[in-house]
Amino acid sequence: MNQLPQAPPPDEPDPLFDDPRETEPPHPVNWNLLSAEEAEGEWLELNRWVNWLRYTYGLPASVIPPFWHRHPELVWELSALHLHWLCAYDPEQHGSAPLGWHRDFDDARARLHDWVATSGTRLDRDRATRLSPWPGEPPADRVEEVSITNRDQDFIQFVTDDVGRRRDAHERPAEVDSQ
Numbered sequence: 001m002n003q004l005p006q007a008p009p010p011d012e013p014d015p016l017f018d019d020p021r022e023t024e025p026p027h028p029v030n031w032n033l034l035s036a037e038e039a040e041g042e043w044l045e046l047n048r049w050v051n052w053l054r055y056t057y058g059l060p061a062s063v064i065p066p067f068w069h070r071h072p073e074l075v076w077e078l079s080a081l082h083l084h085w086l087c088a089y090d091p092e093q094h095g096s097a098p099l100g101w102h103r104d105f106d107d108a109r110a111r112l113h114d115w116v117a118t119s120g121t122r123l124d125r126d127r128a129t130r131l132s133p134w135p136g137e138p139p140a141d142r143v144e145e146v147s148i149t150n151r152d153q154d155f156i157q158f159v160t161d162d163v164g165r166r167r168d169a170h171e172r173p174a175e176v177d178s179q
Helices: 036-057 072-088 097-119 151-178
Strands: none
Touching: 036 072, 036 151, 072 097
16 A cells, blocks of 8 residues: 655654755745746745645645646645745744744635635546636637546646746747847
């Protein structure tokens, strides 16, 4: 039987967080404005933290599903929660900051649960979040479910595709200017 990785004991360093990026001051992440290189780093850092979060708190797929990265509403919420956690656990922060983070984490879990239910993503299958067109807009594309067979493989491909799209978008304006 497969066992989930366990969080290290509280008095031992967590190897998931042995990263030089931690020495940088925490900053909000605007996913719309990241360069390809910035996005790659942020995706990997957020993915590592989300895995730590779900293992440490035993969160079910109804709160953090395997394909959270494919749902912008989940990415934005988890990204904000990650920033809040980084700030709350900063050594220069007031000693009660972690309690504030846990209070806000309770609210965030409820929102995550609602968005997972709305999006339709599950432990073993996923579909894009359905959008309701407003009057006068064209009908929304048909949404199809896909089976989740290898979450890590999908995440790597997703990040590779996202980084490629960002590189292409960055290079495109230069090509237009040179013509």
